[in-house]
Amino acid sequence: MSSVAVDVPKIRRYGRRRRTVAWVFAGPAAALLALFFAYPLAASLLQSLEGGFGNYARLVRDPSFLRSLSNAGLILVVQVPVMIGLATVLAYVLNQSWLKFRATLRVAYFLPAVTTLVAYAVVFRVLLRTEGGAVNQVLGLQVDWLNDPFWARVALIASLTWRWVGYNAVILLAGLQGIGREQYEAAAIDGAGSLTTFRRVILPQLRPVVVFCSITSTIGTLQLFDEPLVLTGGGPGDATLTPILYLYQVGFKQLDFGYAAAIAWAVVALIGALSWVQFRYFGSRTSGKERA
Amino acid sequence: MRRLVWVLAVLGALVSVVPFYWMIVAATHDGSELFASPPPFLPGGDLLNNIVKLEESVHFARVMATSVWTALVYTALSSLVSAMCGYGLAKYRFHGRGLLLGVVLATMMVPFQVLLVPLFQMMASIGWVDTYQAIIIPFLANSFGIFLMRQAFLDFPDELLESGRLDGAGDMRIFYRIVLPVVRPQLGALVIFTFMSQWNSFIWPLLMLNSEERYTVPVALNHLIGLSHVDYAGLMLGAFLATLPLMLVFLVFQRQFVAGLLGGAVKG
Amino acid sequence: MKRAIAGLSLVLTASCATGGVPAKEAPKITQSANAKVSGNIEIWSWDVAAKALQRLAPEFEKANPGVKVKVTDIGYDNAYDKITVGLKSGAGLPDIITLEDTAIPGYAENFPDGLVDLTPVAGKYKADFDPAKWQAASTAKGLYALPWDSAPVGLYYRRDYFEKAKVDPKSLTTWDDAVKAGEKIKQATGKRLFVSDLASVATFTTLLQQLGQGYFVDGKVAVNSPDAVRALTLLKTLKDKDLLQNEKGWDGRVTATKQGKAATQPTAAWWSGTLTAEMPELSGKFGVVPLPAFEAGGSRTSANGGSALSITAQTKNQQTAWAFLDWLLAGKERQVSMMRTEALFPAYLPALTDPLFDEPQPYFGGEKVNRLFADEVKEIPPVELTGDDKQAEELLKKAVSACLLNGEDPKAVLDGAAEQLAAATQREIAP
Numbered sequence: 002m003s004s005v006a007v008d009v010p011k012i013r014r015y016g017r018r019r020r021t022v023a024w025v026f027a028g029p030a031a032a033l034l035a036l037f038f039a040y041p042l043a044a045s046l047l048q049s050l051e052g053g054f055g056n057y058a059r060l061v062r063d064p065s066f067l068r069s070l071s072n073a074g075l076i077l078v079v080q081v082p083v084m085i086g087l088a089t090v091l092a093y094v095l096n097q098s099w100l101k102f103r104a105t106l107r108v109a110y111f112l113p114a115v116t117t118l119v120a121y122a123v124v125f126r127v128l129l130r131t132e133g134g135a136v137n138q139v140l141g142l143q144v145d146w147l148n149d150p151f152w153a154r155v156a157l158i159a160s161l162t163w164r165w166v167g168y169n170a171v172i173l174l175a176g177l178q179g180i181g182r183e184q185y186e187a188a189a190i191d192g193a194g195s196l197t198t199f200r201r202v203i204l205p206q207l208r209p210v211v212v213f214c215s216i217t218s219t220i221g222t223l224q225l226f227d228e229p230l231v232l233t234g235g236g237p238g239d240a241t242l243t244p245i246l247y248l249y250q251v252g253f254k255q256l257d258f259g260y261a262a263a264i265a266w267a268v269v270a271l272i273g274a275l276s277w278v279q280f281r282y283f284g285s286r287t288s289g290k291e292r293a
Numbered sequence: 294m295r296r297l298v299w300v301l302a303v304l305g306a307l308v309s310v311v312p313f314y315w316m317i318v319a320a321t322h323d324g325s326e327l328f329a330s331p332p333p334f335l336p337g338g339d340l341l342n343n344i345v346k347l348e349e350s351v352h353f354a355r356v357m358a359t360s361v362w363t364a365l366v367y368t369a370l371s372s373l374v375s376a377m378c379g380y381g382l383a384k385y386r387f388h389g390r391g392l393l394l395g396v397v398l399a400t401m402m403v404p405f406q407v408l409l410v411p412l413f414q415m416m417a418s419i420g421w422v423d424t425y426q427a428i429i430i431p432f433l434a435n436s437f438g439i440f441l442m443r444q445a446f447l448d449f450p451d452e453l454l455e456s457g458r459l460d461g462a463g464d465m466r467i468f469y470r471i472v473l474p475v476v477r478p479q480l481g482a483l484v485i486f487t488f489m490s491q492w493n494s495f496i497w498p499l500l501m502l503n504s505e506e507r508y509t510v511p512v513a514l515n516h517l518i519g520l521s522h523v524d525y526a527g528l529m530l531g532a533f534l535a536t537l538p539l540m541l542v543f544l545v546f547q548r549q550f551v552a553g554l555l556g557g558a559v560k561g
Numbered sequence: 562m563k564r565a566i567a568g569l570s571l572v573l574t575a576s577c578a579t580g581g582v583p584a585k586e587a588p589k590i591t592q593s594a595n596a597k598v599s600g601n602i603e604i605w606s607w608d609v610a611a612k613a614l615q616r617l618a619p620e621f622e623k624a625n626p627g628v629k630v631k632v633t634d635i636g637y638d639n640a641y642d643k644i645t646v647g648l649k650s651g652a653g654l655p656d657i658i659t660l661e662d663t664a665i666p667g668y669a670e671n672f673p674d675g676l677v678d679l680t681p682v683a684g685k686y687k688a689d690f691d692p693a694k695w696q697a698a699s700t701a702k703g704l705y706a707l708p709w710d711s712a713p714v715g716l717y718y719r720r721d722y723f724e725k726a727k728v729d730p731k732s733l734t735t736w737d738d739a740v741k742a743g744e745k746i747k748q749a750t751g752k753r754l755f756v757s758d759l760a761s762v763a764t765f766t767t768l769l770q771q772l773g774q775g776y777f778v779d780g781k782v783a784v785n786s787p788d789a790v791r792a793l794t795l796l797k798t799l800k801d802k803d804l805l806q807n808e809k810g811w812d813g814r815v816t817a818t819k820q821g822k823a824a825t826q827p828t829a830a831w832w833s834g835t836l837t838a839e840m841p842e843l844s845g846k847f848g849v850v851p852l853p854a855f856e857a858g859g860s861r862t863s864a865n866g867g868s869a870l871s872i873t874a875q876t877k878n879q880q881t882a883w884a885f886l887d888w889l890l891a892g893k894e895r896q897v898s899m900m901r902t903e904a905l906f907p908a909y910l911p912a913l914t915d916p917l918f919d920e921p922q923p924y925f926g927g928e929k930v931n932r933l934f935a936d937e938v939k940e941i942p943p944v945e946l947t948g949d950d951k952q953a954e955e956l957l958k959k960a961v962s963a964c965l966l967n968g969e970d971p972k973a974v975l976d977g978a979a980e981q982l983a984a985a986t987q988r989e990i991a992p
Contacts, residue, residue: 020385020386020387020388022385022464023381023385023386023387023390024381024387025377025381025464025465026377026378026380026381026385026464026468027377027378027381027382027385027387027390027393028381029374029377029378029433029434030374030375030377030378030393030397030433030434030439031378031389031393031396031434033374033430033431033433033434034393034396034397034400034434035396036431037412037415037430037431037432037434038396038400038408038434039396040411040415041408041411041412041415042399042403042407042408042411044411044414045407045408045410045411048411064981065955091302091305094298094302095302097298099295100299100302101299102303105306106302106303106306108540108543108544109306109307109309109310110305110306110309111543112309112310112313112536112540113309113312113313115489115493115536115539115540115543116312116313116316116532116536117493117510117511117514117532117535117536118493118495118511119511119514119515119518119528119532120316120528120529120532120533121312123319123525123528123529123812124312124315124316124319124529125312126809126810126812126813127315127327127332127812128311128312128315130813130816131807132822133331133332135311135315135331135332138331145807147760147809148759148760148807148809148962148966149966150966163308163309163312167309175482195294220401220402224404226404226406233760234760236760236761236958236959236962237759237760237959237962237966238760238958238959238962238963239959245404245406248404248406248407249406250955252406253406253641253642253645254641254951254955255667255949255951255952255955256645256649256667256668256671256672256948256951258410258649261406261407262407265403265404265406265407266407268404269399269402269403269404272402273402276402324839325819325839325840325841328812328815328816328819328820328839329819329820409646410646410649410650413646413647413649413650413652413653414650414651414652416653417650417651417652417653418652422652422653496639496642499639499642499643500642500643500646503605503633503635503653503655504633505633505634512636515636515638515639516607516634516635516636517636518636518637518638519607519608519609519637520607520608520609520610520637520831520866521608521609521831521832521834521835522608522609522834522835522838522839523811523812523815525812
């Protein structure tokens, strides 16, 4: 987001008329955003302040909210790196020319991301059933996946990874294709093996894409809602409660809209801060061009 | 080594596909068979029967048609709006540009749930409840799309624009004739993501649409979940059929999609 | 996804966590005696309830020329999201909406001017309806809905398992008997006593209502009352003896029942609709007896579910909306018809004397299960419901699962929930 990569002097030459023309291009989106985003957003901010800052004071003392944050934190620390790591390796493999049925495999890995939520819910419940569930049968376990606080988290993390690893791999795959063939070849001439090539040549080049995936996944994690809702409903206890699922319960089930809006704004603040940190500390070294 | 990697890749793909496969299995069985122990793992013979029932219970053909045309209209308009905005943000310098970019990024960070009620109020006050425009227009400015296109245009060589201007072409003409053809791969990616987001959109259409004849696929499928009865076979069949158009779009655009993201987003 | 429970509300200390609820009065329904019933009305409903409305609407239109009734099936699963947004924004709602009993107090309290107070026209029917449901639809300010179907709870049981274990289902008069019978049946058949989602609060709430109590008593937090501890202790005893078949969600319960994993199921009359539809192959295997009491002579039933119809303040046609409710619900004919065709168990007491309820049910081996349930309707213990019940439910969900899944002490977890609830709702804890 630090990327204001426009060549300043050149733009000046375009002159004043260009500024007007610019709004022809940006105008429709700007108008739509002002109408259908900025206005509701302001309304929601006002709502969260109904009754002063009491709703925000309540947040920091609310054990359920704090738990939902720590759950999101856990997913952020455990699931996101694992998923991005897997996706990177997967993208690398799916980019190999010798791989048979490459196109089919790509589709297969992308499939979970397009599966409708209702179906996703039912299928996972059936697969994760304690008795007779396919997962327990294949692994030879008797795990109560959705009722045990620990295993419920494992199930949530696993199903999240299942659903989004292919999606991220496709994005990373795009990044890989931007790395020139000559660089692979140069590495090969130097006698570097596959692993070395991956580590020395591929990973550094891929870094900006990895950062992009990390940021979208961070936003996705803090806004996580669908999967815990349909899998566990946030339970058992608060073991898989996420901030937005909690927001939904407070607003739509308990009808406390002011407090729900306060939760939302706290989440927005967190996402903003985390995205900023990610850009600042992981993104900057590679976005030299963007800072030009 | 390669053989091992290939085997692992195939195994992983199988894990990816198994739940989807079971969806198809479930769509071909009678609902009551799904609760047998163990649940069925091979397709059954009730597919036709289930299709007939699904059509009866939610008018699936009509619902599918509604979803297709609203998603197409949305995709066309939204892609255009996003591309234009992205171009404006990347290639022009104007007052409010920073603010606009900030708003675009903010929309990605704000949880949608929080906008629902104010937006609904707005729709109601302009009389858009239960209309098609209500599920198409409010989200035309798609922040992901705008951001994607902006990044794509940042890399666009200014020399090409200059030569266009020297030839006496207007800004619009340059945009349509010179710029858009070059970023076609990114546009392909944009189209897929836009179509996907509208196709699977659930809560907003659920809130806005009140007439059964205007329902989209996710809203209609939701009706199969009742109070004391859930039509699981219908649910699975509907979900499977709903995936087909998405698959089609993905397969067709796969090359451009993969190529498109590379030029945009985060090229170093 | 299933909201099972029941309850009611009466005394409302109109307190709210945010304290932001203005003391608005519910708009009272206005009816002029000689006004004509005419024009269009729209109703939102779901599932078989919607089917019943769609079937009967033409009859009403025929009886009232010039009237058009539009029934929209909005689906159950996210119906309340739609209704909540409609009430919150004061727009987009039809003339009549379907609400489950448990949803009424929350809406009545948070949107006091969103639903019409039916007292002026419906008050005269009070004695004719299931008292528990009438209380559920009422707050201190008025009557916000007209009761539709009742959900009396009995104990469904598997004949074959009881026979094999040589236990007479009729001998289960108290829960102590049931626990002992459960052990015996488990030994003989390997089957547990009943299916329950241990991370949910539904069974606990049903048992608590059997004891005549809701989450609040006289507006005070009562989730750690002696009765509440008693209900949870019973569940813990069953769990400790491994008599509970733990299954998640609706699909889990249906699956376990279909696979015959449990010997009984304490649940409502509507469950027979699920049994006949999802597991026709088990015909003849089930019977129903009254719920075992907590002590000899105690209540033998409870409630689990059931709906009502409300008129929204957004309606432009109160006259016709009420005429339809009156015609549909406050009379024997339609109530019996909906029982016969859609198995919606009437909350309208005079309908329960109909011979229909005395017909033997082939699925239940010729037992007259509907008679049993019909006789229970007026015995359902009314309990207090409040707008804070959903919040109580969330906290109790955690308490119940801590007790049943992690083995914590019932009294301790309920005390903890009570304290949190009191803090969050600014209510006192009942002495």
